[in-house]
Amino acid sequence: MTNKYESHGTPLAEYRLTRDDHRRQEEKERSTAYVRRVVDSAPPLSAEVASKLRDLLGPFPRRSPSDYMRWRVRLYCGHIQEVACLLSEPRPASEARCKECGKNPSVIVAFEPDGPFEE
Numbered sequence: 001m002t003n004k005y006e007s008h009g010t011p012l013a014e015y016r017l018t019r020d021d022h023r024r025q026e027e028k029e030r031s032t033a034y035v036r037r038v039v040d041s042a043p044p045l046s047a048e049v050a051s052k053l054r055d056l057l058g059p060f061p062r063r064s065p066s067d068y069m070r071w072r073v074r075l076y077c078g079h080i081q082e083v084a085c086l087l088s089e090p091r092p093a094s095e096a097r098c099k100e101c102g103k104n105p106s107v108i109v110a111f112e113p114d115g116p117f118e119e
């Protein structure tokens with residue numbers, strides 16, 4: 001593994017939340033709630049508009065598991081889990097849905113690379 005991958009807050013099991021972690025979680029919950037309100041209040045898309053959006057946004061490139069790095073992360077809720085991000089990224093995403101308690105979003109407060117996926 002190259003040293004281009006960052007770590008923060010290790011060992012994960014002993015990490016203690018900081019004031020910045022609480023602030024990041026509050027901001028993420030506020031922005032997520034706003035987006036949900038906007039999406040929920042939008043009229044449904046017609047089939048024609050949905051088709052145009054698919055043409056504009058797609059197609060997404062096909063990727064293989066070997067394109068991803070596995071990360072061990074500690075979430076704001078305190079649970080530790082594995083997430084995957086593209087090998088080109090030096091750190092994992094900023095938040096995830098907790099597979100254990102369901103908190104969504106739960107910001108990633110500590111992380112360490114755990115190696116690339118095998119084919």
Ligand SMILES: [Zn+2]
Nearest residue numbers: 077079098101
């Ligand atoms: Zn959790």
